[in-house]
Amino acid sequence: MKKYLQIYHDLLNDIQAKKFKEGDLLPSDTKLVMKYGVSRETVRRAIKLLFDEGYIQTIRGKGSIVLNSDRVMFPFSKIESYKELVTSNHLHSENKIIKIEEPTDVPKNLLFGAPNIATQLIVRKRIVNDLPTVLDYDYINTDVTGIVPKQAALNSLFFYFEHDLGLKINYAIKHITVELADYDDLHFLEIDKHIPIVVVRSETRLADNHILSYTESRHRADKFSSVEFARRHE
Amino acid sequence: MKKYLQIYHDLLNDIQAKKFKEGDLLPSDTKLVMKYGVSRETVRRAIKLLFDEGYIQTIRGKGSIVLNSDRVMFPFSKIESYKELVTSNHLHSENKIIKIEEPTDVPKNLLFGAPNIATQLIVRKRIVNDLPTVLDYDYINTDVTGIVPKQAALNSLFFYFEHDLGLKINYAIKHITVELADYDDLHFLEIDKHIPIVVVRSETRLADNHILSYTESRHRADKFSSVEFARRHE
DNA sequence: TCAAGGAACTAAACTAGACAAGTTTTTTTA
DNA sequence: TAAAAAAACTTGTCTAGTTTAGTTCCTTGA
Known part of the structure; x- marks a missing residue:
């Protein structure tokens, strides 16, 4: 498993399981670097994926805020069977x-x-x-x-x-x-x-x-x- | 101007002006690194943007193929006034x-x-x-x-x-x-x-x-x- | 008391490499 | 000549840092 996908899925699971609620901050880059023992770029790749898909909002100087993802569900812009x-x-x-x-x-x-x-x-x-x-x-x-x-x-x-x-x-x-x-x-x-x-x-x-x-x-x-x-x- | 956005816009302009046609290969990472005098990660950020937005298809070992983008025009998934x-x-x-x-x-x-x-x-x-x-x-x-x-x-x-x-x-x-x-x-x-x-x-x-x-x-x-x-x- | 300044945090952009894993082209060998 | 091997490409993933810019919070001084 690619490392950045592992981190992405771990965070996404926690968001969907409501371990992080709407408005919560995700662990910072530095904390994730320490937790997973990877470089910062690898962490940022996972964060970027969550951002691109509308699960979080990143704010420089502050952190990554969890958005309400209940509503992001059946977009045309996803290929789903x-x-x-x-x-x-x-x-x-x-x-x-x-x-x-x-x-x-x-x-x-x-x-x-x-x-x-x-x-x-x-x-x-x-x-x-x-x-x-x-x-x-x-x-x-x-x-x-x-x-x-x-x-x-x-x-x-x-x-x-x-x-x-x-x-x-x-x-x-x-x-x-x-x-x-x-x-x-x-x-x-x-x-x-x-x-x-x-x-x-x-x-x-x-x-x-x-x-x-x-x-x-x-x-x-x-x-x-x-x-x-x-x-x-x- | 951010360097990766500059590269992104340059390439996008060339695609939209049909300087690169459907099926053409974009210049490789290495060539863009030399042309712009930036690091490879910066080039890859620009390439990733074009990929995410459906303008190109990247294939490992081969290159970045230009897709037909005539049809990508008014998606819900864009915010446009x-x-x-x-x-x-x-x-x-x-x-x-x-x-x-x-x-x-x-x-x-x-x-x-x-x-x-x-x-x-x-x-x-x-x-x-x-x-x-x-x-x-x-x-x-x-x-x-x-x-x-x-x-x-x-x-x-x-x-x-x-x-x-x-x-x-x-x-x-x-x-x-x-x-x-x-x-x-x-x-x-x-x-x-x-x-x-x-x-x-x-x-x-x-x-x-x-x-x-x-x-x-x-x-x-x-x-x-x-x-x-x-x-x-x- | 409170406002200004600074320390300690955060993410954003960027650098300069490394190795892996694919494809294509060229060279070597049978 | 044809197949196999090697070289030269490509993108993908990852490391380990630096600099920049923004936020938060605590301390210091008037």
Whole structure:
């Protein structure tokens, strides 16, 4: 384990376990240097990570103040699998496969001008607290993953990619819009009129910059909310 | 000017001016060390910033690859004033003040449980390409700013806070939901039925962690879009 | 009493190295 | 010629310091 990540996780655990409460000061750089027996730069790397993610506020001359992190929870700016999201928010959820197609073309409005690739389409319905809430269309780059087994789609695609295939997911670009429900939304989300749908279209890439997948997530707008942490900087 | 920010801005300018194109490699750490006459850690700080913001992808043993940053433009995860947004996207826009009230209470659904403070309310309408698009409710902490002159509200509140008052804006927490238009939306955005509205409720804080303002931004959903860059990490 | 000054803390920026671990290119060897 | 080895690159992590700048608190002197 990298030393700075060890320190980061130790501090984050203590913050999330409320051992440090909102407004408390974290131990100073010097104290952490002594506790862990590392150099100051290594401590500062851990502190910087907590700062960047909105857990603490560092003030020169004073220390690192713990912020209220209850609200930093489901940002667009994090890549989280649906499974992770459901688990960390203690939701009751089901997963249904609607259709699997292979090979398929990626729709043009997902490509944003990028060249088409050979993909496998997996369409899934997410049922949260007994209410159909999200419709997911995953176009998976079969050159990278091969054919995805049905069981992986039922459980968690990300888990399959990362743990079973050993792929390293790196970043995603997400386009967010609000659109009216189409006929598939009406049918699969079991709604009876054209209520708004939050549409998140994303392109996910691996550490080697290869495209892993294109995804379209269609959320019932009335069941949708997101919290973002944003910093102002030079 | 801080050295690492100088290097960051130089590289960012070159990326945005397409001197480095998508897929190109940035100069290596060693070359930048020589060019700027600084230590490697200083160079790496600049590189890390570009990486964090999604402009480049660093690969060990290879170099820093320039990503396509055309799409990284209006993320929730940035704090940008409306003025800055309009300018960087080359939009034609007008700004109308609908009402100014002082003192006012902050509505409970903006406070998220925080204690109430003395504020001045400024309600503004943003007209983009001759279409009323956004309705902004700003509840400004008068303990910090005093009474805000009307001209500042007409121009840019952020500019007034940062340049005229010398305040240091630090971070914001934003809650994003989709709701149906209320009667004020219908009236001021000049829409004739209850089309969806993207509501961004935010709390903005200063470097000393004091609350600067609570804001509710109500966007016509059909004119709304956002692009987010998200990294996956340990 | 209280205000000014200084000591003791804090983080921020920076330096100048080290070694590890990857990739690419060049050279050597079979 | 082709494969293997070595050299020369790259970024990633880490060490052990220095200087700068800001906050907090205690002491000293009017």
